[in-house]
Amino acid sequence: MTIATPVLRPATTQQRITDVLARGRDWLDARGRPAWLVAMVLGFIFVWPVGLALLGYMIWSKRMFGCSKRTAAPRYSAPSTGNSAFDAYRAETLKRLEDEHREFIDFLAKLREAKDKAEFDQFMEKRDAKTDA
Known part of the structure; x- marks a missing residue:
């Protein structure tokens, strides 16, 4: 009886780029709208198409106007004191x-x-x- 071992295929360039962009988006989301604005301004300063792309993404995803996907704040729950x-x-x-x-x-x-x-x-x-x- 042989056990099938999963074959790990190397990630394609597109998958790597998507992963990096997703991690960047999550990192900026964790820091809030000011982080998005700073990233956009820096994008305009150093590479203007990047700033323009960030501006378009922020407007399209409604991050520019403060309408985040998380509508309700998570409820605070502290560990039991005993x-x-x-x-x-x-x-x-x-x-x-x-x-x-x-x-x-x-x-x-x-x-x-x-x-x-x-x-x-x-x-x-x-x-x-x-x-x-």
């Missing part, structure tokens, strides 16, 4: 804080919407006043 009463208190407090944070974000969104509506209504009133005159 004290079940404290762990329960900590979990309850963290949940309450997360709920308050979510409510506050919703409140800010409603506040922005109300401000935008008020500004738009004011614009429409001025516009109507000009057309009437």
Whole structure:
């Protein structure tokens, strides 16, 4: 009985380039939008097509405007301290804080919407006043 051993094929140049680009993307994603902007500016300074390519990629992937694929922040979870009463208190407090944070974000969104509506209504009133005159 023979055991089949997997044959390891050398990676093609395209696979290596794809792997390097993926690792670079992951490295920049871990550091956030400022790292992407710095990479783009350096690309424009040293090799302008690289900067242009980064700008296009950032716009296409929505990294330029802060719309990342991760919409919800990961929930914080600390290792158990061994004290079940404290762990329960900590979990309850963290949940309450997360709920308050979510409510506050919703409140800010409603506040922005109300401000935008008020500004738009004011614009429409001025516009109507000009057309009437």
